[in-house]
Amino acid sequence: MNSKTSSAERIREKKKVFLLREQKIIDAALALFLDDGIDRVTVSSIAARAGIGKGTVYKHFLTKNEILVRIMLDYEESITKRVAEGVALSEAGESGAAAKAYFESRLARPELDRLVQHLEVRLGDAEDVADQLEQLHVMRRSNEDSLNSMITRLIDRGVLEDVPPHYHYLACWALAQGAVELCFSRSWNYRLDSDDLMKFITGVGVTMGNRGQYRNLSDSKASAAKPAVDNK
Amino acid sequence: MNSKTSSAERIREKKKVFLLREQKIIDAALALFLDDGIDRVTVSSIAARAGIGKGTVYKHFLTKNEILVRIMLDYEESITKRVAEGVALSEAGESGAAAKAYFESRLARPELDRLVQHLEVRLGDAEDVADQLEQLHVMRRSNEDSLNSMITRLIDRGVLEDVPPHYHYLACWALAQGAVELCFSRSWNYRLDSDDLMKFITGVGVTMGNRGQYRNLSDSKASAAKPAVDNK
Amino acid sequence: MNSKTSSAERIREKKKVFLLREQKIIDAALALFLDDGIDRVTVSSIAARAGIGKGTVYKHFLTKNEILVRIMLDYEESITKRVAEGVALSEAGESGAAAKAYFESRLARPELDRLVQHLEVRLGDAEDVADQLEQLHVMRRSNEDSLNSMITRLIDRGVLEDVPPHYHYLACWALAQGAVELCFSRSWNYRLDSDDLMKFITGVGVTMGNRGQYRNLSDSKASAAKPAVDNK
Amino acid sequence: MNSKTSSAERIREKKKVFLLREQKIIDAALALFLDDGIDRVTVSSIAARAGIGKGTVYKHFLTKNEILVRIMLDYEESITKRVAEGVALSEAGESGAAAKAYFESRLARPELDRLVQHLEVRLGDAEDVADQLEQLHVMRRSNEDSLNSMITRLIDRGVLEDVPPHYHYLACWALAQGAVELCFSRSWNYRLDSDDLMKFITGVGVTMGNRGQYRNLSDSKASAAKPAVDNK
DNA sequence: TATGAATGAGGCTTCATTCAT
DNA sequence: AATGAATGAAGCCTCATTCAT
Numbered sequence: 001m002n003s004k005t006s007s008a009e010r011i012r013e014k015k016k017v018f019l020l021r022e023q024k025i026i027d028a029a030l031a032l033f034l035d036d037g038i039d040r041v042t043v044s045s046i047a048a049r050a051g052i053g054k055g056t057v058y059k060h061f062l063t064k065n066e067i068l069v070r071i072m073l074d075y076e077e078s079i080t081k082r083v084a085e086g087v088a089l090s091e092a093g094e095s096g097a098a099a100k101a102y103f104e105s106r107l108a109r110p111e112l113d114r115l116v117q118h119l120e121v122r123l124g125d126a127e128d129v130a131d132q133l134e135q136l137h138v139m140r141r142s143n144e145d146s147l148n149s150m151i152t153r154l155i156d157r158g159v160l161e162d163v164p165p166h167y168h169y170l171a172c173w174a175l176a177q178g179a180v181e182l183c184f185s186r187s188w189n190y191r192l193d194s195d196d197l198m199k200f201i202t203g204v205g206v207t208m209g210n211r212g213q214y215r216n217l218s219d220s221k222a223s224a225a226k227p228a229v230d231n232k
Numbered sequence: 233m234n235s236k237t238s239s240a241e242r243i244r245e246k247k248k249v250f251l252l253r254e255q256k257i258i259d260a261a262l263a264l265f266l267d268d269g270i271d272r273v274t275v276s277s278i279a280a281r282a283g284i285g286k287g288t289v290y291k292h293f294l295t296k297n298e299i300l301v302r303i304m305l306d307y308e309e310s311i312t313k314r315v316a317e318g319v320a321l322s323e324a325g326e327s328g329a330a331a332k333a334y335f336e337s338r339l340a341r342p343e344l345d346r347l348v349q350h351l352e353v354r355l356g357d358a359e360d361v362a363d364q365l366e367q368l369h370v371m372r373r374s375n376e377d378s379l380n381s382m383i384t385r386l387i388d389r390g391v392l393e394d395v396p397p398h399y400h401y402l403a404c405w406a407l408a409q410g411a412v413e414l415c416f417s418r419s420w421n422y423r424l425d426s427d428d429l430m431k432f433i434t435g436v437g438v439t440m441g442n443r444g445q446y447r448n449l450s451d452s453k454a455s456a457a458k459p460a461v462d463n464k
Numbered sequence: 465m466n467s468k469t470s471s472a473e474r475i476r477e478k479k480k481v482f483l484l485r486e487q488k489i490i491d492a493a494l495a496l497f498l499d500d501g502i503d504r505v506t507v508s509s510i511a512a513r514a515g516i517g518k519g520t521v522y523k524h525f526l527t528k529n530e531i532l533v534r535i536m537l538d539y540e541e542s543i544t545k546r547v548a549e550g551v552a553l554s555e556a557g558e559s560g561a562a563a564k565a566y567f568e569s570r571l572a573r574p575e576l577d578r579l580v581q582h583l584e585v586r587l588g589d590a591e592d593v594a595d596q597l598e599q600l601h602v603m604r605r606s607n608e609d610s611l612n613s614m615i616t617r618l619i620d621r622g623v624l625e626d627v628p629p630h631y632h633y634l635a636c637w638a639l640a641q642g643a644v645e646l647c648f649s650r651s652w653n654y655r656l657d658s659d660d661l662m663k664f665i666t667g668v669g670v671t672m673g674n675r676g677q678y679r680n681l682s683d684s685k686a687s688a689a690k691p692a693v694d695n696k
Numbered sequence: 697m698n699s700k701t702s703s704a705e706r707i708r709e710k711k712k713v714f715l716l717r718e719q720k721i722i723d724a725a726l727a728l729f730l731d732d733g734i735d736r737v738t739v740s741s742i743a744a745r746a747g748i749g750k751g752t753v754y755k756h757f758l759t760k761n762e763i764l765v766r767i768m769l770d771y772e773e774s775i776t777k778r779v780a781e782g783v784a785l786s787e788a789g790e791s792g793a794a795a796k797a798y799f800e801s802r803l804a805r806p807e808l809d810r811l812v813q814h815l816e817v818r819l820g821d822a823e824d825v826a827d828q829l830e831q832l833h834v835m836r837r838s839n840e841d842s843l844n845s846m847i848t849r850l851i852d853r854g855v856l857e858d859v860p861p862h863y864h865y866l867a868c869w870a871l872a873q874g875a876v877e878l879c880f881s882r883s884w885n886y887r888l889d890s891d892d893l894m895k896f897i898t899g900v901g902v903t904m905g906n907r908g909q910y911r912n913l914s915d916s917k918a919s920a921a922k923p924a925v926d927n928k
Numbered sequence: 929t930a931t932g933a934a935t936g937a938g939g940c941t942t943c944a945t946t947c948a949t
Numbered sequence: 950a951a952t953g954a955a956t957g958a959a960g961c962c963t964c965a966t967t968c969a970t
Contacts, residue, residue, distance in 0.1 A: 039356065054952075074297045200395055201403050287933095287935050429942040528939090588735065635871075665867050738933095743932090748931085751932060835945095
């Protein structure tokens, strides 16, 4: 009996150690990606930073790519969670809460968000992690239904421009995506006050698509100059 | 006299052929990048696609990276040109023309715009081509002055939110950047009607930052929730 | 306790195997250099001759050049050791022992000595291995002090010509250097009896610079013709 | 008649121009070898330095190697000539004149002499210039007969040690060879007063092998210490 | 005749993955 | 179970030589 217990204990213990090490690998990889750039990270360096042997990494991940997707999945999960909270708030009446939550969560650690963006590009259509990538997309789309219904409601209430509901959150996604990239662009002189700048962009994101702002481009010449007035 | 002429002719002819071949290389590289993904393109494959020998590539470009920057510079040039036209229009009174030109030129060939974005990341801080990259940034910044004064005027006229002028065009940049990425994101179900979606986003871009839309996030709880109310 | 021992054993065993393989690489490189000439030796061929994979070579040496310096250092070490013994003998009274040891050690394997000379030239000022090359020179200079004092003593005793002490060992170095090259020169018909020839040269080396042999070249016309007479 | 003359003139003129250009190529190659090191010289760079096209180089030399041998042959010729003069002097009574001429001609431009040494190694047994290399060796050996008879006479007169005559000039060759290398060795601290040092070595070379200095190495322990005394 | 663009074999090096210990 | 030495495919770049103009 005792031996059984201790054996079960031991197994549980081992699993725990195993999981801890897995996390260690991911943390090491993440740190290296952020420090050195995607290109310069090798499986060797990850193992070294995690303080384990290179072969051990392959006990946890079948290929190097799996480490990458894992980082992406972990990140996406955290985003999804925060957005879900925002959506709940929105449905409770705060119309902008979802968008705000979305922006804030993606801009909370822009360097990480950007890394995930780039990892995704890098993976391209790697065959070995096709499944996990699909999983990632599923995750991202998981909010679509609730977003759609939320936005539809806002449209019905006249808050948002009456366009297909996904236009709104795709625009949001695009702006957030670009905002993250903006944090690291070398093409601009201003980068000091990025905090306030990000608040401005978030503000734009939260209100973008509000009624009265969408103009068909064909007549934008005439109307684009005066939307502020029109809204009154 | 005749011989002189023909000799000069010949030299000009050679230069033309040379430049044509250079363009051939760039086209081949571009096509491969778009078809196969950045990683899978090798100097060999570029040469093969261009129908020339591997060594010939190095008569035109000192390193592989130089091909990449060249693609970037060519693209940036076309963007810069179109934006300059838009800025001119804006100053002639059409307040949204600059932003519109910017969006339209970047969204004209989103796959190319995206490629350039990724090439830039890939290049990172490659020591060869550091100069050309700087040149690229200079090019991008070249519009800043005219943008700044244009926007300042719009702010003075009360069209745009009174924030530092660069907030406006950086937000624009971000949205365009994200919009491009959006075209290729596999995370969303809707991708059929992208034309109209892009118009919507362009519309957002053109009007973003117009007066009355920016709310300080510090009190966003209170205020962000109410634009919907205010609008009624 | 047993496990500890065996673990330590295993580590030691591994190190031994590792070092053996390293030696294998060096031996393979050495053999190839001597057989095929410096130019024709590639990392691939070294690996093949050592019976290992190309990549394995890079577990032991960071660059190809490091293999070269390693050969040089190993050789220099053996020379230095033998010369140090000779110097000790010299100081114990046998005035020519140092020079003799020097010549004998360099002429023991002239093909190897020559190889090292050429490797050094080939390395030129390769930036990798700059450190190791400096180490090599340090090693060579390490005997200078003891040589200087030894020779100074011989000069004081009237054995050697009274010139700056380093003249003597530099002349020695030069003769040895040339003697080695002589073994492989294709410019001369006689090469059969090289053993006896080398003894002759060694004899020259051992006695070169002994008193009465140095004539200032400025009046050599007059005097150089007569040492034969003087000696009688 | 006039046309014939002018045609012959023209041909002669052309040949002259052709030969001048050939010399230009050689000079360019030589300069580059000395400036940049053997490895870094390409056919392209030679052509550029000579101010002609790369293809033109191949009108004068069938392969790159032929340029190298040509440099070697030119140099050897100059040495041979000077030595022949020295030999003549020697036979006129100045016993050391040949050796002295030899040393002085080789040490006159040590960097060039060294270059030729290295070129020879680099060429190894290149098949394309095997003939010319043989020619080079023939040239070097061309003096052997006169050297042999000259030295034999000196041996008979008791000036030189009674060993096979070629021992003497091979030792000379070796010392000169080493002396040249010495000029460029990085292994020694002293390199300032090289002029005087070279005179010392030349002195050694001129008198090396004079009677009384050669000791069979088997009994060198006993005798090597006292030759100076013995000679008196 | 002089040219230099084109060629492609061949060199060095990196790194994801495997597998024997 | 953990390790890390071994592997070799694959990539970038150089340069002697050729040949069409």
